[in-house]
Amino acid sequence: xxxxxxxxxxxxxxxxxxxxxxxxxxxxxxxxxxxxxxxxxxxxxxxxxxxxxxxxxxxxxxxxxxxxxxxxxxxxxxxxxxxxxxxxxxxxxxxxxxxxxxxxxxxxxxxxxxxxxxxxxxxxxxxxxxxxxxxxxxxxxxxxxxxxxxxxxxxxxxxxxxxxxxxxxxxxxxxxxxxxxxxxxxxxxxxxxxxxxxxxxxxxxxxxxxxxxxxxxxxxxxxxxxxxxxxxxxxxxxxxxxxxxxxxxxxxxxxxxxxxxxxxxxxxxxxxxxxxxxxxxxxxxxxxxxxxxxxxxxxxxxxxxxxxxxxxxxxxxxxxxxxxxxxxxxxxxxxxxxxxxxxxxxxxxxxxxxxxxxxxxxxxxxxxxxxxxxxxxxxxxxxxxxxxxxxxxxxxxx
Amino acid sequence: xxxxxxxxxxxxxxxxxxxxxxxxxxxxxxxxxxxxxxxxxxxxxxxxxxxxxxxxxxxxxxxxxxxxxxxxxxxxxxxxxxxxxxxxxxxxxxxxxxxxxxxxxxxxxxxxxxxxxxxxxxxxxxxxxxxxxxxxxxxxxxxxxxxxxxxxxxxxxxxxxxxxxxxxxxxxxxxxxxxxxxxxxxxxxxxxxxxxxxxxxxxxxxxxxxxxxxxxxxxxxxxxxxxxxxxxxxxxxxxxxxxxxxxxxxxxxxxxxxxxxxxxxxxxxxxxxxxxxxxxxxxxxxxxxxxxxxxxxxxxxxxxxxxxxxxxxxxxxxxxxxxxxxxxxxxxxxxxxxxxxxxxxxxxxxxxxxxxxxxxxxxxxxxxxxxxxxxxxxxxxxxxxxxxxxxxxxxxxxxxxxxxxxxxxxxxxxxxxxxxxxxxxxxxxxxxxxxxxxxxxxxxxxxxxxxxxxxxxxxxxxxxxxxxxxxxxxxxxxxxxxxxxxxxxxxxxxxxxxxxxxxxxxxxxxxxxxxxxxxxxxxxxxxxxxxxxxxxxxxxxxxxxxxxxxxxxxxxxxxxxxxxxxxxxxxxxxxxxxxxxxxxxxxxxxx
Numbered sequence: 001x002x003x004x005x006x007x008x009x010x011x012x013x014x015x016x017x018x019x020x021x022x023x024x025x026x027x028x029x030x031x032x033x034x035x036x037x038x039x040x041x042x043x044x045x046x047x048x049x050x051x052x053x054x055x056x057x058x059x060x061x062x063x064x065x066x067x068x069x070x071x072x073x074x075x076x077x078x079x080x081x082x083x084x085x086x087x088x089x090x091x092x093x094x095x096x097x098x099x100x101x102x103x104x105x106x107x108x109x110x111x112x113x114x115x116x117x118x119x120x121x122x123x124x125x126x127x128x129x130x131x132x133x134x135x136x137x138x139x140x141x142x143x144x145x146x147x148x149x150x151x152x153x154x155x156x157x158x159x160x161x162x163x164x165x166x167x168x169x170x171x172x173x174x175x176x177x178x179x180x181x182x183x184x185x186x187x188x189x190x191x192x193x194x195x196x197x198x199x200x201x202x203x204x205x206x207x208x209x210x211x212x213x214x215x216x217x218x219x220x221x222x223x224x225x226x227x228x229x230x231x232x233x234x235x236x237x238x239x240x241x242x243x244x245x246x247x248x249x250x251x252x253x254x255x256x257x258x259x260x261x262x263x264x265x266x267x268x269x270x271x272x273x274x275x276x277x278x279x280x281x282x283x284x285x286x287x288x289x290x291x292x293x294x295x296x297x298x299x300x301x302x303x304x305x306x307x308x309x310x311x312x313x314x315x316x317x318x319x320x321x322x323x324x325x326x327x328x329x330x331x332x333x334x335x336x337x338x339x340x341x342x343x344x345x346x347x348x349x350x351x352x353x354x355x356x357x358x359x360x361x362x363x364x365x366x367x368x369x370x371x372x373x374x375x376x377x378x379x380x381x382x383x384x385x386x387x388x389x390x391x392x393x394x395x396x397x398x
Numbered sequence: 399x400x401x402x403x404x405x406x407x408x409x410x411x412x413x414x415x416x417x418x419x420x421x422x423x424x425x426x427x428x429x430x431x432x433x434x435x436x437x438x439x440x441x442x443x444x445x446x447x448x449x450x451x452x453x454x455x456x457x458x459x460x461x462x463x464x465x466x467x468x469x470x471x472x473x474x475x476x477x478x479x480x481x482x483x484x485x486x487x488x489x490x491x492x493x494x495x496x497x498x499x500x501x502x503x504x505x506x507x508x509x510x511x512x513x514x515x516x517x518x519x520x521x522x523x524x525x526x527x528x529x530x531x532x533x534x535x536x537x538x539x540x541x542x543x544x545x546x547x548x549x550x551x552x553x554x555x556x557x558x559x560x561x562x563x564x565x566x567x568x569x570x571x572x573x574x575x576x577x578x579x580x581x582x583x584x585x586x587x588x589x590x591x592x593x594x595x596x597x598x599x600x601x602x603x604x605x606x607x608x609x610x611x612x613x614x615x616x617x618x619x620x621x622x623x624x625x626x627x628x629x630x631x632x633x634x635x636x637x638x639x640x641x642x643x644x645x646x647x648x649x650x651x652x653x654x655x656x657x658x659x660x661x662x663x664x665x666x667x668x669x670x671x672x673x674x675x676x677x678x679x680x681x682x683x684x685x686x687x688x689x690x691x692x693x694x695x696x697x698x699x700x701x702x703x704x705x706x707x708x709x710x711x712x713x714x715x716x717x718x719x720x721x722x723x724x725x726x727x728x729x730x731x732x733x734x735x736x737x738x739x740x741x742x743x744x745x746x747x748x749x750x751x752x753x754x755x756x757x758x759x760x761x762x763x764x765x766x767x768x769x770x771x772x773x774x775x776x777x778x779x780x781x782x783x784x785x786x787x788x789x790x791x792x793x794x795x796x797x798x799x800x801x802x803x804x805x806x807x808x809x810x811x812x813x814x815x816x817x818x819x820x821x822x823x824x825x826x827x828x829x830x831x832x833x834x835x836x837x838x839x840x841x842x843x844x845x846x847x848x849x850x851x852x853x854x855x856x857x858x859x860x861x862x863x864x865x866x867x868x869x870x871x872x873x874x875x876x877x878x879x880x881x882x883x884x885x886x887x888x889x890x891x892x893x894x895x896x897x898x899x900x901x902x903x904x905x906x907x908x909x910x911x912x913x914x915x916x917x918x919x920x921x922x923x924x925x926x927x928x929x930x931x932x933x934x935x936x937x938x939x940x941x942x943x944x945x946x947x948x949x950x951x952x953x954x955x956x957x958x959x960x961x962x963x964x965x966x967x968x969x970x971x972x973x974x975x976x977x978x979x980x981x982x983x984x985x986x987x988x989x
Contacts (some may be wrong), residue, residue, distance in 0.1 A: 050698075050699075053699055054698075054699045054701075054702035054703070055702055055703065055706065056702055174581065174583050175583075178583075178605070178970070254696055255696065255768055257696065258971070261696065261971065264591060264970050264971050264973065264974050265970075266589065266590060360698060360699045361697075361699060361762065362696070362697065362766070362768055363692065363695040363696045363697035363763070363766065363768045363769045363772060364695055364696025364697075364768070364772075364971075365768055365771075365772075366771070366772055366969065366971045366972070367605060367969065367970075367971060368605070368969060369768075369771050369772075
């Protein structure tokens with residue numbers, strides 16, 4: 001089934017490094033570090049990207065030693081500004097909750113990364129004196145053995161809603177209150193179609209583990225067409241559309257940004273927040289954008305698989321190819337991992353750009369129209385999708 | 399035809415002969431002076447009589463006549479009504495004297511809804527009380543303000559400290575406090591949706607607006623009072639700041655009013671230049687309105703697409719008059735100066751870009767389902783109700799009434815151009831959006847035709863050759879301009895004029911600047927099609943160089959008074975959609 005796992009099956013002894021808490025900690029720090037860096041890069045992409053879409057120049061004023069850098073240092077300037085702004089506390093605020101709210105939204109946004117498989121695992125082999133081969137496997141995923149991966153993602157991601165509700169309510173402002181009421185209703189209405197939209201694909205993949213899902217999308221030959229990769233989007237096109245729409249709603253991005261709609265509610269639930277507390281809300285929004293993009297890639301776009309390279313044994317294809325150059329398994333798999341990681345990030349990057357692209361193209365929904373879309377269109381479509389998938393599986397098998 | 403013979407007057411005379419104190423037909427404005435006792439009956443007659451059909455309530459204002467020489471011994475105040483019939487295309491001015499010791503008059507809010515704010519303003523400015531008005535409180539001035547500022551004995555420089563914000567929805571507060579599912583929410587004066595300093599209080603149930611009351615006046619600058627302290631020409635910069643995003647139109651309207659007082663018509667070249675400036679102003683006004691409306695609906699990108707055109711127009715205006723927003727281009731009897739060298743090229747660039755960017759916005763928005771959902775059937779008003787409120791301009795046309803002053807009473811030969819008046823059907827936000835989009839294209843057509851005609855007048859003067867009105871002409875100094883490749887050409891420097899070579903010219907210049915042009919005594923109402931409706935100027939001259947009274951009839955003032963009623967039953971997000979679509983410019987609203 002899976003190239004890498006076939007390779008592992010031939011080994012006499014396989015040792016996984018995933019259970020080692022020290023490695024897990026190192027990986028956690030590394031990935032949180034990577035994604036904390038993605039957030040400022042995303043703000044830069046958003047500002048330059050919107051400028052590109054809107055036919056204007058965009059931020060380009062910061063030059064270092066006379067070198068123009070297309071505004072790349074603006075995120076740093078923004079960060080500094082957030083640090084030095086007054087940390088404003090409204091008079092009517094519930095002080096403890098008001099302070100906790102940004103953390104409540106920030107922490108779940110990052111915990112979710114624990115189960116995301118970013119790339120193929122790194123492998124190493126050592127040959128003992130008696131000729132027995134021991135292979136070591138090192139997953140590029142913080143918690144690779146979590147079988148309920150997808151459920152974990154949904155469960156943790158929806159905790160972020162509490163941050164929005166608490167933040168909006170505890171500020172003591174009517175605008176934030178209205179914003180958090182909207183958030184509350186919106187989250188409930190869109191969690192349901194979001195979950196429904198993946199049930200179809202769960203039935204196809206027969207697993208909740210994200211790693212397993214990626215493994216399932218290996219290779220080509222879907223529907224007998226040799227070049228068509230075995231990706232979720234071709235198996236579940238309707239499920240993909242539903243999931244994409246709900247992803248926009250779940251991240252409160254335009255056109256579903258009624259929670260912070262600036263022309264009506266000033267800034268919605270975070271109207272009164274300033275300084276770094278505001279920055280945390282801001283970062284959480286981008287972090288959840290990254291999560292959602294990564295999920296779309298894992299569920300529907302083959303995770304870290306490269307679409308065109310689809311010979312019989314695709315997972316280890318790159319490794320085999322590198323080993324053909326007389327490389328050790330360790331180096332070959334490291335190179336493979338790096339390439340797969342880049343592919344994964346490229347796919348995720350496309351969807352991040354899609355988030356930005358849509359934001360600067362579409363107008364905003366009205367709050368009740370958004371609800372109507374969720375309950376009257378997405379929910380029935382989600383149910384239809386589940387029914388069709390079930391029937392197809394029943395009569396035609398997988 | 400004298401005023402006595404006009405059919406409108408004859409009709410009124412047949413019915414209310416006892417009420418009529420006099421009739422006047424100065425410069426073609428029919429003005430009937432009436433006793434105040436039966437004003438409501440007369441107004442109802444004027445509105446409902448099929449041959450008169452004065453459905454559009456245009457304007458109401460007060461006048462303090464205590465310093466007017468010919469009004470010696472008469473009543474101190476005069477309440478002046480302006481009415482118009484869209485079907486019969488006739489106008490009338492009613493003048494009702496009001497005594498100083500008992501300044502009370504019956505309110506006509508029962509006849510036209512639109513009289514509401516105009517009567518409040520007259521009360522605010524002159525202290526004239528309107529019996530039967532539902533909410534006779536101060537409007538432009540603050541509640542803590544003392545005195546009535548437009549009275550002639552009110553010193554211009556007196557100041558009051560006003561600190562407390564006005565209470566809104568006073569009679570609803572108790573009910574809101576008792577209710578568990580209703581909430582009072584304050585919007586503004588600084589709120590992203592308000593587009594200038596306005597404030598409103600809402601009673602909401604969930605997100606549905608139960609009631610809404612507006613408070614305006616945050617940008618009140620006493621423009622009408624200030625106008626009385628400067629010469630006629632010096633009022634022009636004040637008019638710039640009325641509808642500040644289409645300042646050219648206000649100036650044209652004001653200068654037309656003073657020229658009407660004089661009884662003169664400007665040169666054709668000046669007319670064409672004013673047409674070009676007006677239509678460019680209309681285009682940039684619509685751009686700002688549409689761009690802001692789309693931003694409020696979350697479609698931010700269109701803002702930049704549209705503002706590109708605005709920038710092109712400003713390039714031209716800046717080259718022509720030095721200013722961008724406040725161009726200060728018109729003068730009584732002419733223009734500040736002729737168009738500069740290379741003007742045609744600059745306008746052509748702007749005209750070329752209009753179609754492209756408007757097309758882009760059409761592509762992004764017009765058939766966008768989200769946009770249609772947000773604007774269809776939102777803020778609907780019927781044509782009849784819109785007239786009743788005194789709506790004019792694109793908002794009225796969106797409601798299906800094809801009233802455009804450029805077509806109905808063409809000035810400056812607008813009827814010679816080929817263009818059309820776009821009309822909506824439902825009067826909702828979507829129709830208002832479409833009407834404005836189309837009007838930009840129609841304005842472009844007018845500009846293009848005016849450009850062709852303007853070429854014929856290349857070497858003619860812009861200003862009137864009348865030394866009572868216009869400054870004596872002077873040539874501009876010619877300077878060498880290098881084109882960067884060593885070639886030099888002689889061009890006129892628009893910033894520098896030759897000195898006068900005759901002492902008479904110098905003296906004329908001195909007297910016109912320091913004393914001002916002195917139109918003969920009289921009163922006129924002059925009106926043009928502004929960007930958001932009928933911009934009217936009611937001007938009274940007492941024969942001096944200073945205006946005796948300048949009253950502005952701001953189109954968005956009449957429109958905005960219907961806002962509270964328009965919003966009832968809608969949701970909070972609709973505020974942004976409706977407010978942006980009816981085009982509120984606080985500068986014009988508050989004056």
